[in-house]
Amino acid sequence: MGRTREGELSASTAAVLGLLIEQPDSKLGVERRLRGRLVAAQFSATTAHSAIKSLLGNRYICLYDGVPAPTRAANASAGGASALSLRPDLRVLGLPGTEPTPDREEDPTADGDAYHATPEGAIVFWRWLRTSSSISAIRDELRTKVAFSRPQDTPRMIELIESEEEECRVNYNTLHKSLAEFEEHIDAEAFVTGKDWSTLMLVGLIRDEAAIWFAKLTQRERLREYMEGLREESLRRLKESGQVP
Numbered sequence: 001m002g003r004t005r006e007g008e009l010s011a012s013t014a015a016v017l018g019l020l021i022e023q024p025d026s027k028l029g030v031e032r033r034l035r036g037r038l039v040a041a042q043f044s045a046t047t048a049h050s051a052i053k054s055l056l057g058n059r060y061i062c063l064y065d066g067v068p069a070p071t072r073a074a075n076a077s078a079g080g081a082s083a084l085s086l087r088p089d090l091r092v093l094g095l096p097g098t099e100p101t102p103d104r105e106e107d108p109t110a111d112g113d114a115y116h117a118t119p120e121g122a123i124v125f126w127r128w129l130r131t132s133s134s135i136s137a138i139r140d141e142l143r144t145k146v147a148f149s150r151p152q153d154t155p156r157m158i159e160l161i162e163s164e165e166e167e168c169r170v171n172y173n174t175l176h177k178s179l180a181e182f183e184e185h186i187d188a189e190a191f192v193t194g195k196d197w198s199t200l201m202l203v204g205l206i207r208d209e210a211a212i213w214f215a216k217l218t219q220r221e222r223l224r225e226y227m228e229g230l231r232e233e234s235l236r237r238l239k240e241s242g243q244v245p
Contacts, residue, residue, distance in 0.1 A: 009128045012043060016051035017060055017117060017125045024064035024108040024116040027052055037202075040209045052115060060121030064114040146223070154231050161224040168217035175210040179203065 009017065019025060019033050030048040034041075055061040108114040117125065142164055149157050 009124065011041075012047050013051040013054050014125065014128050015041070015043070016048055017055055017121055018129075020055075020061055020115055021117040021122055021125055024114045026108060026112045026114045028112065029108065029114070040205070055121065056115070058121075058124075059118060060124055061115045061117050064108060064116045146227075151234065154227055154234075158224055158227050158231070161220050161227065165217060165220045165224065168213050168220060172210055172213035172217060175206055175213065179206060179210070 015034060015038055016030055019030055019037070025033065027048050030052070031045065034043050034048060052061065142160060145160065146157055
């Protein structure tokens with residue numbers, strides 16, 4: 001996809017804005033919460049800094065002055081606790097980058113200047129959430145390497161594909177095994193009252209991520225089998241032509 005136009009939200013700026021709608025926070029606090037809330041996205045350490053700069057420029061957030069923002073009214077009416085505090089600890093997933101996040105509701109300025117969403121920012125965020133999204137283009141490094149590989153590179157390409165197959169398998173197994181334990185944290189009333197709704201959404205995303213890793217595993221297996229078939233056919237033809245003893 002192309003670049004977003006001025007005032008539009010990218011996935012990363014929307015994620016940061018959504019966190020600041022839930023509760024005021026500093027750049028470091030947002031960075032921590034991004035790693036915990038959206039593990040699969042693997043946002044870089046500079047994501048929060050860049051997003052906050054962009055959001056400030058568009059006046060979608062402002063410095064937190066200690067007065068609760070109007071944008072937090074929905075959370076207050078849902079029981080007074082932030083969505084993050086209702087979510088079980090992601091450490092049960094056993095994934096990297098999921099160290100416990102301190103409760104930042106008490107003092108969001110503990111790590112420096114804190115920010116919260118402006119009413120305009122909240123309007124933009126909820127409008128963004130309800131609009132349809134485009135599927136990202138298929139771009140990954142391995143596919144590019146395969147596209148430019150030569151016949152002599154085939155054995156190495158197969159090794160690289162096998163390595164990614166194993167990575168996909170490990171990630172899928174980790175998420176699949178974690179789901180049962182994770183779902184134990186969900187209160188039965190969540191399906192009626194909306195309590196722990198963020199947990200239900202997170203479970204859905206984890207299921208979706210597990211399915212994505214499984215699909216990638218299947219794709220890599222097929223690509224490897226195709227490359228192995230090319231190698232075998234090439235060797236067979238070379239032998240028939242007498243070029244291989």
